[in-house]
Amino acid sequence: MTTPDKNAIAAELTRSRARTALLTDAVGEDDLTRQHSPLMSPLVWDLAHVGNQEELWLVRDVGGREPVRQDIDHLYDAFKHARSDRPALPLLDPAEARRYLAQVRDKALDVLDRVRLDERPLLAGGFAFGMIVQHEQQHDETMLATHQLRAGGPVLSAPPPPPGNRRVRGEVLIPAGPFTMGTDTDPWALDNERPAHVVDVPAFLIDAAPVTNLDYLAFIDAEGYDDPRWWSPRGWAHRNEAGLTAPMHWFREGADWHYRRFGRVEPVRKDEPVVHVGYFEAEAYATWAGKRLPTEVEWEKAARWDPETGRSRRYPWGDDPPGPEHANLGQRHLAPAPVGAYPAGASPLGVHQLIGDVWEWTSSDWHGYPGFCVFPYAEYSEVFFGGDYKVLRGGSFGTDAAAVRGTFRNWDHPIRRQIFSGFRCARSLA
Incomplete structure (x- = not known):
């Protein structure tokens, strides 16, 4: 990746703020201050929180300036107050x-x-500014998820994603062998993406595309939600406690399934990747299908490994940043794109839509890589290691290009469904 210069950094800061404004200007004061779900902060909290993080790191730490509003630090400390x-x-x-x-x-x-x-490591490659860009974009995706939980009519709009290609189906063989996981060179990579390290991976098969609504409907129609054979003990207990019967935001009208999406009601589109499913649902589907969820290592090898050169790319398509032809990112569309919509974004071995559309659950627990070092603060990654979290990869239609790459790692509780989460399956070779 080319190291950003000051003009590029300023442009990224400005672009992130424009998205924040779009998400918060779209609703009135009542919607900004209301809590739309106990899982989410009020939008106005996210709004001020991104400013407070920017003040703490760029104004006070990097700039050595006097505080703007030190009196509000405790209000916007995410560790002091539950959502x-x-x-x-x-x-x-x-x-x-x-x-x-x-x-x-x-x-x-x-x-x-x-x-x-x-001047110092925090500033190398503009890292401190890139960290703030990514932080704001991550909160923009969180605010987009809050919009999805908001009651009322639509306030956001976007054109539909491009059409899909029904020929993208089946599985792709990823050969056995080593590949380099993580990075030492990406200037804006976060501490949990580092250091680069070689992992020897057995051969495996991975789905060429994420699991679609059509695929998932087959699981529902087979009464998969009612059969404990497919669920782990924890998953089955959660399914019963939460009363799960379908992905979040789905409901049945007669014989047909519909979903509510950003204030609109639409029929479930069968060629879209399924979204708003938790880890336990993904795990149950995979077991029912005779497969499993990929490990984080498998996901990253499928996304980055180039069989011709043996090197790990920044993205499945290469090292160039995502363009609109590569992936569904940045809230450009307000839904996952149909399978096969981005042939230019496929990996060299033919795995599609690894970046964008839906965050993909993996079977891996959340931990640091061998040789992990905290940078620049433990509360971003380290304090969550070893908790009840599963790793997600690849970003969603609500993730900005600045906040996702082939090495980027996300994590959440396995019961979470309000995030834009889906999955694809894998299989081991006998």
Whole structure:
């Protein structure tokens, strides 16, 4: 990856803020301050939180400037207050939050203009600024998920994704052998993506595309939600406790399935990747289908390994950043694209849509790589290692290109379904 210069960094900061404004300007003050689900913060909390992180890192740490609003640090510390408790806090109102963000951004851009990007490790390659860009884009995806949980009519719009290609189906053989996982060279890679290390992977088969709604409907029609044979003990207990019968936001009208998506009701489109399923549902489907979920190592080898050169690419298609021909990212569309919609984004071995559309559950638990080092703070990754989390890979239609790559790692509790999560299956070779 080319190291970004100051103009490119400023452009990324501006682009991220424009998306934040789009998501928060789309609704009125009542919707900004209301909690739409106990799983999510009020939108106005996310709005001020991205400004507070920017102030902490770019204004105070990198710039050495006086605090803008030190008095609100505790309100926007994600570790001090659970999401369900945040509506009761004395948060900045929407107008105050917007003024605060503007003040912080003015100072951050002035810091960018004056600082040298080789002064210390935090600034190498513009990392501190890239960390803030990614943080804001991650919260933008979280706010998009809040919009999906919001009651009421549609307030967001986007064109439909491109059509699919029904010939993308079946499995792809990934040969046995070593490949380099993780990175030492990506300037904006986060600590959990490092260091690069060689992993020897047995041969396996992986689905050429994510599991579609049509595939998943077969599982539902086979009464897969009612048969404990397909579920792990924990999964079956959760299925019963939560009353799971279908993906989140699905409902039946007569014989047909529909879903609610950003305030609109639509028939379930059968060629789309299934979305809003938890890990336990993905695991049960895979078992029913005679397969399993891929490990994180398998997913990354399928996404990055180039059999001709033996090297690991930044993305399945190469090292160039994602374009609209490669992947469904950045809220450009408000749904996963049909399978086969991005042939230019396929891996060398023919695995499609590994980047964008839906986050893909893997069977791997969340931990650091061998030689992991905290950088620049433990609360981003390390404090979550060893918890009840499963790794997700690849990003979704709501993930920005700045916040996903072939090495990027996401994690969440296996019961979570409000995220834009789907999956694909794998099989071991006897």
